[in-house]
Amino acid sequence: MTTPPPSPLAPLSPTDRTTATRGRHRMVEDRAALHALLAEAMVAHLGLVVGEGDEAHPVVLPTAYAADPEGPDEGGTLYLHGSVAAGWLAPVLAGQVCVTITLLDGLVAARSGFHHSMNYRSAVVVGRPRLVRDEAERARALDLVVDQVVPGRSATLRPHTRKELAATAVLALPLVEASLKVRSGGPVDDEPDVAAGVWGGHVPLRLVAGDPVPDADAAGLPVPRDVAARAAALGDR
Template sequence: MSTSAPLSTTTRTTPTRGRNRMVTDRRRLLALLADGLVAHLGVDGGPHPVVLPVAYAVDPSGPDDGGTLYLHGSVAAGWLGRALERDVCVSVTELDGLVAARSGFNHSMNYRSAVVIGRPRVVEDDAERVRALDAIVDHMIPGRSATLRPATRKELAATVVLALPLAEASMKERATGPVDEPADVAAGTWAGVIPLRRVAGEPVAADDAVGGVPRDVARRAEQLARTPPR
């Protein structure tokens, strides 16, 4: 599936509310996944459902249908077995603004939100696992994996990587000001948007760090610091 192919419109990924916010361009989904840093994995099974924050990375041309979303976890995680028994749901959301309207009902948020549904697989091929784990590190700090020692056998044995196809995914986006009733506008109450963005501070070295801040770390902090509000 090409990265330019439209997002799927299955019954599970077609919004039933707020369809005017639906995004059908797969490239915008990939852009959102590139911006995000934390995914939330929803697993239905056992005595109760769980939703867990996980680190992730994306390979748009990965081996799975529509590309591959890689998720990082521990082999000791209790949710792992249940995640492999049935479909899971992964969501990534970026909050871009608080929308202050003239009534409580019309208050809203500007956001970009993606939902991916599918059956994950455990990445067992050694080469793919290494690529996926490097990609997860580089998703946080681009170029970082190339500066690190290889993972040890013990570390690899303690780590699980799940691969989820990006074939069945949906995205919604809101990026406008408040929408108010004419009577509320006429009443004269202030309305507007508080833009939000993620801002990184100066890197803080560990107490036992040697040397200056590496260029990859400094570059990432600079990039996050200058990211403009949406």
């Protein structure tokens, strides 16, 4: 009997490959928390092995992405943006990959060097990606990638040209095999260090946007609502 795939909001059930061996108390099983991180961050790092034999070596590449919790893959879909001319495309499709997405939330200043740390939210997704060939899914995935950067932007743009689509690769990775770790708050110091009266604490961090800067050819044009709203949402508040 075939086991049905988990619902998009089923708890995260990490496999051996996505189970932390250190700091397990920071693992989060709430799949909704994973979705929230994927919706907030903007850059993913794709890890893979390229080359063969003695020439094989690991590569980690930053890439634009978007997530669809209700996508067609088991557990939902993580879409990765790439180029058909990229040298890593064939190795990616030939095996397993690891994608990480991290947000840095703070710097932790402890009372000893050993306990200095950072506050973060970090997701790891492992699996075998597929090349998206269906035209409707591909178009939707590309719109999601654009909207990951500026929500609502894709609806204001012209359609992709055939040349652009022919040059663009979209990979889909199932979200079923994923894990999430979160650290927050201050340092976890040894009692003698605390008793010594040394200051300890943390410095919160967040991404802050400035005012939109028009391109030279857009001087004098009003800032689009979607861009202004994105800048305001990320503004210094």
